[in-house]
Amino acid sequence: MGNGSHRSPYRNQIFKASNQKNSIMSKGKQFKETRTKLIELSNVAKQMRQKERLDMTINEILLKLIYNTNGATEFNTFAQWKELGYTILKGSKAFVIWGQPRTGNENKEETDTKRGEGEDDEYSFFPVCYLFSDKQVRKVEIAGVGAGKEIVLETNPDHSIDDIL
Template sequence: MEATTEKPKRKPNPNREKLLLLSADAKALKSQFADEADSPEDAEYWESQTINFMLLKYFYKVPDGMELGTFHQWKAKNCMIKKGEKALVIWGQPLRAQKADKAEAKGEPSPEDEDFGDYFPMCFLFRADQVLTAEEIEAEKKSKADRREKRQQIAQAIEDLKAVELDLVL
């Protein structure tokens, strides 16, 4: 009897499945634009566009010039993602390229790992209008503190009214 060392199959990630479907649609749209191009230059332009470009521009409808960032990039800028906001899911840099970039930054030769192949991880981005800047966070904190103080004043006024004997007033 031979023991198998197969890894158990992972449960499919619904975000990845959705991204695969969107990517197929983006690829079809890219081909359609290239086929319908008026000139060879236009066709070449559409063929050179990435799937991520097509996803962001035509599926997520991100306006030109809109700043995008990951959770950690926004956090590094002292920004906070607004409650309830959903990330835009696109393809990240292939793991092989990530390893090569890290090795290059350390001054080491690029690893020749074939283990990763051309696996593309998912990347979760947030638009600038989905985040609160440091100034907006401070303003929100001040507003909450002001509302809390007002509630305490009202509660104190009510307590003071309860303490007054009505017979003495009448």
């Protein structure tokens, strides 16, 4: 498993699922397409888990074996990174995984109309979750500027605070 040989039988399926053209479309249609891609990648991950006897969740397989995460070690949502004092780097693309399953308190008619046509029941109660890695964020510092005013400064290793002031 360490030499990357586990990827080769699935490379074409992964490439096809993750590289479909993204045309300009409504948010609803784009969301459905994102969800469809995630279902396809999840099915590949399930095949990998069965054939390779991996003791990992589908989300772990997506993040560790399918997506190119460039050695990232920590993943959080936008809101979680913001709460930790970080900002997402411009141009960063989220890693799409499955969120916590929804509870069954919606009535069946509402659920059926919200679910996309032909969507696998297996995934119907799982929302899509967008994560960013530790390689896609920058620490934000807050510096006091007298009289209760604050200014937010983004940390940039190429500049010091003296360059900004």
